[in-house]
Amino acid sequence: MVRRKRERKEVEPDFEARPRLLGKAKDERDLLPVKEAGGKWKFVKGKHNKASRRAAGEEEEGEEGGEREAEPEGVDEAARQAELQQVARRVEEDAAMVAAKKVSIARLGRRIVEAPYKNVGLLKDLLDMANRDRSPVVQRLALLSCISSLLDVMPAYRIRLPTEKELAMQVSAEVAKLRDFEKKFLVSYEGCLGTLTRWLKSPLPAHRVAAVRAVCEMLKKGYDFNFRDDLISTAVSLSRAADEKERSAACAALKEMFGADVFGEATLLAVKAMSALLKHNSFNVPEDVLECWLHLKLDGAALEPPLTKKMKKKKQSLDPVARELAQAAGERGNRARVQAQILEQVFVAYARVVKNGAHSPLLAVALKGVAQYAHQVNVDLLLDLFTNMRALLSPTAGLSTAASLQCVHALLRLLAGHGQALNVDTKDVQVRLYGLLIESELIEKPPLLATALDCLEHLCTKSRSSLLPARSASIARRLLSIACIAPHAQAIAILCVVSRLIMSCPRIATMLQPAEAGGATFSWSGDIDLEDPDGTVALRTTAWHLALLQRHYHPTVRTLSSKLAETLPPRFISCTPLKLIANFDQASGNFQPPPPQPKPHRFALALKEDPTAVKVFTAAVSSSIPEVRDAAATSMAAAERPCDVSFLGLANAILGSKL
Structure with a gap:
């Protein structure tokens, strides 16, 4: 069976019959669509800029295999020079x-x-x-x-x-x-x-x-x-900025404002704003914010005596004009009331920091502030704060040595002012202070040692009745042990505090006398390991540390250790421990007191009287340097003495009876 071939019809596709679209121009590119007011999108086309045209030209040349020749380099260089000149001209015009x-x-x-x-x-x-x-x-x-x-x-x-x-x-x-x-x-x-x-x-x-x-x-x-409210709030917000320079500049401005504010109204606004900032940020702020409060101008205005009836009557009898003049002269508002509000805001913030526990980064600054303003706070603000601070001294709190010393210092300052009305036993505070004296950081860091010594001075002056003789003797022995190994500046400050301890508790003066003189009858040298400061062991021993300190290389240490039971000179009484350490510190190269000049040697005195013998003493006959031997021979010949004599014999021969 023969198949018949079908005749193919040449059918032209529809897309072939459509008119061709015009191609894009060489410098044309699609831009982002724009939405019109009616909601339709309009597609926009634009031209390539110079850089994109150059990049496109380079790509085409790469694809075509270099069929097109590049433009002449001279044309690009001329255009570039013209563009640079135009930019330089524009820069000059702007300048x-x-x-x-x-x-x-x-x-x-x-x-x-x-x-x-x-x-x-x-x-x-x-x-x-x-x-x-x-x-x-x-x-x-x-x-x-x-x-x-x-x-x-x-x-x-x-x-x-x-x-x-x-x-x-x-x-x-x-x-x-x-x-x-x-x-x-x-x-x-x-x-x-x-x-x-x-x-x-x-x-x-x-x-x-x-x-x-x-x-x-x-x-x-x-x-x-x-507009001081806006200005102060802006400065307070800058005090916690992340940038250190911005934060330090804002804190410096706040400190200067605290010192210059006479009436305290602007200070109260700033303290309220800073308290709100602390509370809003859950006390997650830099230490610089709380350090600003250490510069508050709280000079005891809250402790002004109340007005008598006569003074109140006189104040009420003033006419409005005289009252306004008095306010302009510096009596604007109730300054005592303003400072009381400032103290309340500050100590409420301090109490919140202390409640956060030992892990708060603001604890050290807060304790320093409590110690600074404790004498101006009333009893109502002390109760909650005192309980929380006392809990920090427990061994399980995990405080560092520096924070523990600050806590002890703040507690003693609190109890010395209005806190005396609380009638609290400070035995645990004193025992904790006794345990901190053995820490090696005290010798390495003079500010910590100064804080510990300041606590002891505070006990001697403000809480003398709480110092028991046995406890005082244990503290004195530990201080003397530290003085034996401390630098001379720290040793001087320690000896001054021991002297004040002896003056405050005269019974411990028996430690200064040996057993033969009617003093202590027990010899024991393990005082630095004594854990119980209330034991009577320290009171029945002799402080043999003074025998070592009396042979110290520093004259002031020798003087203080030999006259420890006597009244200190005025220059030591008026100085704080930190100032004493700074005065006698030789970090700057100074030695206090200056060492005496050595006495001149008898040869030097003889040479001063007879200058012609200088060459004789400056040249040695047995020297290995030829020039020195020649000078010695010349000197001997001039003195009509043999050159083979020894140096000492030569000196005796020349000076004769002058020696």
Whole structure:
């Protein structure tokens, strides 16, 4: 069967019949689509830039195998040179423009300072330049110049803008001029604060640095001016910044404000803001925040005596004008009340830090603050704080040596002030202090030893009744053992404290006498391992450590150890242990007292009387240097003496009876 061949029909496909699309231009590229107002997407095409065209040309040349020839190098070099010249010209123009604006900023600042009431409106020009100029350098210069001018012409009082009723009244030209100045000044001041707040969040590091610097300078002078709440809150937030320089600058400004604030109102605002910051961050803040509180100006104003009836009656009889004048003279508000509120905020924060336990990184700073302000705190604030601090001294608390010493110091200071009303036995505190004296860190770190000695001095002066003779003798023996191995500066401070212990508890003076003189009758040298300080062993022994200290190389140590039972000289009584260590420390190369000059040798005295014999003594006959032997021979010949005599015989022969 033969199959018939089918005839093929030449059918043209539909896509072949469609019109061809125009190809893309060589410099054309697809851009991102744009959504129109009606919701449709519009596809946009653009042209290649110079870099993309060059890259595309290089790719095409690589694919075609180098069929097309590259453009001449001379054309590219000429275009590149023209572009570089254009960039250099633009840089020069920008530099000239910045220099001209610097001159303009300087002129504006000078005009403001020269006539503030007349040119106060120029502050707005500087502020506009800081906000709108396209050069970041000009922005920073304009803002810093504006703030500097503001601080130079800032009034010494808080500005109160007039009410509508006061504005409707007719006033003199001077009052109107003053009102206009105050209004424009406040507008510029508020604008600067707003700009600084934005700059603190700027991605430009230079803007942030300039803003931090400006905020600190404004806080130092404007802490009692308008908008101080915003200024103080900004500075407090900067005190916990991650950047160390920003944090240190803000803390330094806060410390300076604490020292300069007379009335304490700005200090109270700052302390409240810092307490809220601590609580909000769960006390996870740097130590610098709490260290600022160590510079608070709490000079005992809260302990002022109450007013008598006569004084209260006299104060009530003052007319309003006299009362306002008295407030302007420095009696604004109740200073004692303000300082009491500051102390309450500070000690509430300290109590929360102590409650967190020994692992809190802020514990050491908090204990230092408690010891510094303990004498001004009332009993109500002490109860909870004292219980928590006493729990920290237990062996299971895990405190370091430095933190334990700070805790002991703070507890003793608390109990010495208003804490005396608690009637608490401090035996556990004293035993803990006795155990800390054996730590090697005390000798290695003088500040720790000074803190321990300060605790003992506090016991001698403020809590003398709690010092038992046996405990005092154990402490004295341990201190003398440490003095034997400590440097001379620490040994001097230790001997001064031992002398105060003997004065506070005269019964331990028997340790200074040997058994033959009616003193101690028990000889024992293991005092440094004695665990129970209340045992009578230390009281029945002789302090033979003094025999070693009396042969010390330092004259002051020898003097103090030989006169330990006598009253200390005034220069030792008025010095704290830390100051004594600093005065006698030889780290700077000084030795106190200066060592005496050695006495001149008899040969030196003879040479001083007979200068002609200098060559004889400076040249040795038996020297291995030929020049020295020749000089000796010449000297002997001049003195008509033989050259083969010994040096001592030669000296005796020349000086004769002078020796």
